[in-house]
Amino acid sequence: MADLSIVDDDGKAVTLDPVEAVGLLALTDNFDSATTSACPDCRSRVISVVALADLLEQAPPHARTGEILELADDAPTLHLYVLDHVALCTHPRWRDPGHEEWVDAVAPPVVARRRP
Numbered sequence: 001m002a003d004l005s006i007v008d009d010d011g012k013a014v015t016l017d018p019v020e021a022v023g024l025l026a027l028t029d030n031f032d033s034a035t036t037s038a039c040p041d042c043r044s045r046v047i048s049v050v051a052l053a054d055l056l057e058q059a060p061p062h063a064r065t066g067e068i069l070e071l072a073d074d075a076p077t078l079h080l081y082v083l084d085h086v087a088l089c090t091h092p093r094w095r096d097p098g099h100e101e102w103v104d105a106v107a108p109p110v111v112a113r114r115r116p
């Protein structure tokens with residue numbers, strides 16, 4: 001079950017199941033130090049590629065770290081977008097320009113690609 005996806009501007013995504021998502025958010029302190037803009041009501045956010053790479057390199061290893069670093073390495077822009085699949089949130093209180101950028105990146109809905 002998809003819980004959280006990390007998406008780049010081309011729509012490439014790493015999708016985590018609930019256990020992986022909880023683990024990764026715990027290891028990275030909810031991507032706090034890499035977040036440039038976030039919804040106050042759910043886990044959707046915009047993160048800096050460079051700060052994320054630093055964060056993941058300093059955090060204890062996670063099963064999906066390699067894939068996420070690869071996504072960050074290949075990202076066409078300076079940002080990645082975290083998409084919360086389970087929050088029934090329309091982000092009414094997320095009102096900075098990062099939200100527009102996030103909407104552009106994640107819509108139309110991303111078709112999650114998982115590696116075998």
Ligand SMILES: [Zn+2]
Pocket residue numbers: 039040041042043044087089090091092094
């Ligand atoms: Zn939200």
